[in-house]
Amino acid sequence: MSETTFMGVERERIDWKPVIDYSKCDFCMECVKFCPHRVFEVRENQEIKLVVKNPFNCVVFCRACSKTCGPDALSFPDKNKTSQMIRDIRKEAENHE
Amino acid sequence: MSEKYAVLPCNGLDKCAGVISREIALRLCGDAGHEIICPVFSRIAELKYRKIISEHPLLVIDGCPTRCASKLAAEKNFKIAGKITVTEEAKKSGIELSDTLQLGEKEHALIGLLLNDLKTPGNTSKQPDEREGESYHFDYETFQKGKFLFRVPVNKDIFFIENDCWAYVSGNRARIGVTDFVQQNLSDILFFTPPEMGSEIDQFGEAGEIESSKSVFEVISPVSGKVIGVNEALIQKPELINENPYELGWIADLELTAFENDKELLIGFDQYFEIMKRKVMDLNG
Numbered sequence: 001m002s003e004t005t006f007m008g009v010e011r012e013r014i015d016w017k018p019v020i021d022y023s024k025c026d027f028c029m030e031c032v033k034f035c036p037h038r039v040f041e042v043r044e045n046q047e048i049k050l051v052v053k054n055p056f057n058c059v060v061f062c063r064a065c066s067k068t069c070g071p072d073a074l075s076f077p078d079k080n081k082t083s084q085m086i087r088d089i090r091k092e093a094e095n096h097e
Numbered sequence: 098m099s100e101k102y103a104v105l106p107c108n109g110l111d112k113c114a115g116v117i118s119r120e121i122a123l124r125l126c127g128d129a130g131h132e133i134i135c136p137v138f139s140r141i142a143e144l145k146y147r148k149i150i151s152e153h154p155l156l157v158i159d160g161c162p163t164r165c166a167s168k169l170a171a172e173k174n175f176k177i178a179g180k181i182t183v184t185e186e187a188k189k190s191g192i193e194l195s196d197t198l199q200l201g202e203k204e205h206a207l208i209g210l211l212l213n214d215l216k217t218p219g220n221t222s223k224q225p226d227e228r229e230g231e232s233y234h235f236d237y238e239t240f241q242k243g244k245f246l247f248r249v250p251v252n253k254d255i256f257f258i259e260n261d262c263w264a265y266v267s268g269n270r271a272r273i274g275v276t277d278f279v280q281q282n283l284s285d286i287l288f289f290t291p292p293e294m295g296s297e298i299d300q301f302g303e304a305g306e307i308e309s310s311k312s313v314f315e316v317i318s319p320v321s322g323k324v325i326g327v328n329e330a331l332i333q334k335p336e337l338i339n340e341n342p343y344e345l346g347w348i349a350d351l352e353l354t355a356f357e358n359d360k361e362l363l364i365g366f367d368q369y370f371e372i373m374k375r376k377v378m379d380l381n382g
Contacts, residue, residue: 006259007258007362012240028163030163034312036380050200059158060213060260061317064312064313064314067163067313068160068164068312068313069162070112070161070162072162079299079301080299082301083299090187
């Protein structure tokens with residue numbers, strides 16, 4: 001299993017990343033301080049000071065950054081849909097073998 | 098809340114939720130005679146509050162998930178006996194807090210609800226009807242990086258997910274918990290929120306939370322099932338997770354509902370041990 005897979009599926013095929021609601025985000029950067037995977041990037045001199053720079057660094061099913069978010073500005077996909085997607089991709093790969 | 102508490106609010110004055118935390122603390126201390134810990138003054142005059150905190154269980158009131166009051170308690174090494182987060186309680190009650198700092202009708206309604214809850218014994222420590230589960234003992238393979246030791250139990254009935262949680266399956270039941278990778282990265286665990294007894298959890302669903310001064314970790318259930326037991330001991334002693342997250346530091350017992358289906362996305366010791374070692378090297382250099 002390489003660094004770019006999750007449950008045997010290429011990480012880039014799994015849609016799991018935080019989405020920032022800019023109407024709520026106050027750019028406190030608690031999420032940046034917390035996330036050890038460098039998912040976010042700070043852009044100090046721009047109006048939008050925070051972006052999701054490396055979505056595929058995000059650990060699938062981890063929502064820890066959203067739990068540090070005071071203004072509740074981070075959201076994630078539905079876990080059931082994501083796990084079903086992983087199952088489907090695995091089945092598809094088995095059928096091709 | 099039948100006994101006298103030391104109450105530590107976040108007192109955040111730039112958000113509505115912080116203003117609510119302050120109001121709840123003031124009301125608790127004014128009407129019900131609990132002792133307030135001022136988060137601002139405690140930073141420069143800690144001794145003033147040491148005695149109160151040593152004599153009374155500590156109730157922490159965070160306004161929002163930034164958890165300023167919890168972090169202050171961790172920094173000062175105050176043991177948390179109970180806690181609430183205003184924004185979470187608002188969500189549970191279906192109350193949308195205003196963007197302003199003035200407390201309106203909705204905010205006062207929430208304050209009333211929370212004060213009422215806090216006056217009901219047991220509510221702050223969130224104790225469900227836990228049952229004492231039997232304790233297991235396992236053999237471990239270990240991996241050491243610097244001063245940090247990472248254990249992984251070697252047992253064919255223990256399954257893992259890549260999110261560093263485990264399930265020990267026995268018949269139609271499973272005990273679940275987190276691995277050493279989680280507890281070592283969180284460092285000292287200060288608070289445990291158990292999953293709700295009787296609730297149904299999907300595979301990869303949330304099975305409670307554990308919290309340190311660094312972060313809140315959502316326990317991710319490796320298996321689907323109904324919660325039939327939680328580890329009551331963790332409510333008073335969350336540090337048991339640091340001591341051994343596989344034995345006395347287990348999280349919950351589940352009655353399995355779809356194990357044959359879940360198995361497809363579970364891994365055994367061999368695979369997990371390799372994944373964990375790689376993560377340790379990546380994160381800790």
